Amino acid sequence: MEHHFDWVKGKKMHPLWQSPLSIPGGTRQSPINIQWRDSIYDPFLKPLKISYDPTTCLHIWNNGYSFLVEFDDSADRSVITGGPLENQYRLKQFHFHWGAINEWGSEHTVDSKVYPAELHLVHWNAVVYPTFEEAVMEGNGLAVIGVFLKLGEHHEGLQMLVDALPAVKHKFDVFDPSCLIPSCPDYWTYAGSLTTPPLTESVTWIIKKKPIEVDENQVNFAFRMLLFTSDGEEEKRMVDNFRPLQPLMNRTVRSSFQ
Numbered sequence: 001m002e003h004h005f006d007w008v009k010g011k012k013m014h015p016l017w018q019s020p021l022s023i024p025g026g027t028r029q030s031p032i033n034i035q036w037r038d039s040i041y042d043p044f045l046k047p048l049k050i051s052y053d054p055t056t057c058l059h060i061w062n063n064g065y066s067f068l069v070e071f072d073d074s075a076d077r078s079v080i081t082g083g084p085l086e087n088q089y090r091l092k093q094f095h096f097h098w099g100a101i102n103e104w105g106s107e108h109t110v111d112s113k114v115y116p117a118e119l120h121l122v123h124w125n126a127v128v129y130p131t132f133e134e135a136v137m138e139g140n141g142l143a144v145i146g147v148f149l150k151l152g153e154h155h156e157g158l159q160m161l162v163d164a165l166p167a168v169k170h171k172f173d174v175f176d177p178s179c180l181i182p183s184c185p186d187y188w189t190y191a192g193s194l195t196t197p198p199l200t201e202s203v204t205w206i207i208k209k210k211p212i213e214v215d216e217n218q219v220n221f222a223f224r225m226l227l228f229t230s231d232g233e234e235e236k237r238m239v240d241n242f243r244p245l246q247p248l249m250n251r252t253v254r255s256s257f258q
C-alpha cells in the first residue's frame with residue numbers, strides 16, 4: 001500500500017500526521033510525556049482484567065506504517081475490563097511504534113525518557129458501539145494498552161512474531177498477546193486520541209509502568225527490516241513511525257499505584 005507522504009519542495013517529508021500539527025480544536029491528543037510526579041494516585045482505579053483467547057488470533061500484516069496482528073473481534077472472546085474502564089472492550093489488533101536507532105521510537109515518554117519501541121494493544125467498546133469504525137469516532141470508543149520495550153533479555157513471545165514476519169500475510173495458529181504484557185499490574189491512565197489518522201479523541205490510554213525486555217537483534221529484525229514501500233518502489237525502511245508529543249492541556253494522568 002502506497003504510504004502517503006507530504007512533499008515540500010520536491011522533498012519527501014514525514015506523513016502529515018507526524019507533524020507537530022495537532023488537529024484543530026484538539027484538547028486530548030496523544031502521545032504525551034507522563035511526568036511521574038504529576039500523576040495522581042487514584043485508589044478507586046481497579047486492577048485491569050485481561051482475558052485473551054489465543055485462538056482469536058487471525059494474521060499479521062504490514063499496513064504501510066506498522067505491522068499489525070489482527071484478532072477475530074466478532075464476539076467477546078478476547079476482552080479487557082476493569083481498570084479505568086466502564087465497559088468491557090474487545091481486542092481488535094496490536095502493533096508497534098519504533099525508531100531507526102535505539103535512541104528513540106516510543107510514542108509516549110516517562111519523565112521525558114524515550115524507549116526504543118512501544119506496543120499498542122487496541123480494544124473497542126462493543127458493549128455500546130456496533131462496529132470498531134463507529135467506536136473510533138466516540139470519546140469512550142477505544143481502550144489502548146501501551147507497553148514500553150527496552151533493550152535487555154531475549155523475549156520468547158516477541159520471537160514468535162519475529163519468526164513470522166518474513167511472510168507478509170502469515171497465518172498464525174495461536175498467539176496469546178498477554179505474553180507481551182508485563183505481569184506488574186501498575187499503570188498510568190489518561191484520556192487521549194489515536195496517534196495516527198484520523199487522530200480522533202476516542203482512546204482511554206492505559207500505559208503500563210514496567211517495560212518488557214527484548215534483545216537488540218529482536219528490535220533490529222522485528223522492526224527495522226520491514227519496508228514502508230510496496231513491491232517495485234524504491235525501498236524505504238519502515239522506521240520512525242511515531243507521532244511527536246502533544247500538549248497535555250487540561251488533563252490529569254492518574255496512576256493505579258502509589
Ligand SMILES: NS(=O)(=O)c1ccc(C(=O)N2CCN(Cc3ccccc3)C2)cc1
Pocket residue numbers: 093120122132133134136137144193194195196197198203
Ligand atoms: N497508535 S494507536 O494505538 O493510536 C492506533 C492507531 C490506529 C488504529 C486503527 O486501527 N485505525 C485507526 C482508524 N483506522 C480505520 C478508520 C476507522 C474509522 C474512521 C477512519 C479510519 C484503523 C488504532 C490505534
Ligand SMILES: [Zn+2]
Pocket residue numbers: 095096097120195
Ligand atoms: Zn499505535
